[in-house]
Amino acid sequence: MDWGKGIVIVIAVFVLFMAGLVTICVKQDDIHLVTQNYYEEEIKYQDQIDKIVNAHNLDYEVLAYNTQLKRVVMNLPVGSKGTVHLFRPSDARLDQKIDFQLLNVEENYIDVKDLKAGYWKVKLTWEENGVAYYEEKKINI
Known part of the structure; x- marks a missing residue:
C-alpha cells in the first residue's frame, strides 16, 4: 500500500466518524435549559444578589439535609413564607x-x-418581616 491510499483511507474514516457524531447530536431530544426565560432572569439578577447577601448576614443555618430521614429542614421563624x-x-x-x-x-x-x-x-426563596432572602443547598439523594 502506498501513501496515497493511506491518506484516502484516513480521510474517509475521519469523515465517517464526524458523520456519526453529527447523527448522534441531532438525534438527542432531552436537552434542557436551566430556565426557559433566560434573559428576563438575567435582568432580575441584582435582586437575587441582594437576597443572597441578606441570607448570608443571618447568624444561623437556614437549610439542612437529614440524610437518614431524607428531609430538607428549613430553620425559619414562624410566619415566614416563600417557595x-x-x-x-x-x-x-x-x-x-x-x-x-x-x-x-x-x-x-x-x-x-x-x-x-x-x-x-x-x-429556597423566602420573606420574613418584609425582607427577602435566598439560600441554595446541594444535596445528593
Whole structure:
C-alpha cells in the first residue's frame, strides 16, 4: 500500500466518524435549559444578589439535609413564607416548586424520599418581616 491510499483511507474514516457524531447530536431530544426565560432572569439578577447577601448576614443555618430521614429542614421563624424549588440539573422535567407559609414549627421540613435518586439543588426563596432572602443547598439523594 502506498501513501496515497493511506491518506484516502484516513480521510474517509475521519469523515465517517464526524458523520456519526453529527447523527448522534441531532438525534438527542432531552436537552434542557436551566430556565426557559433566560434573559428576563438575567435582568432580575441584582435582586437575587441582594437576597443572597441578606441570607448570608443571618447568624444561623437556614437549610439542612437529614440524610437518614431524607428531609430538607428549613430553620425559619414562624410566619415566614416563600417557595422551595427542587431543581434537578440533569432533567428539568423532574423539577418541583413548593409554596409554603410556616404557621407552626412542626411544618419546617420537606420530604424528598419520593424524588429520583441523584444530585439535586434546593433553592429556597423566602420573606420574613418584609425582607427577602435566598439560600441554595446541594444535596445528593
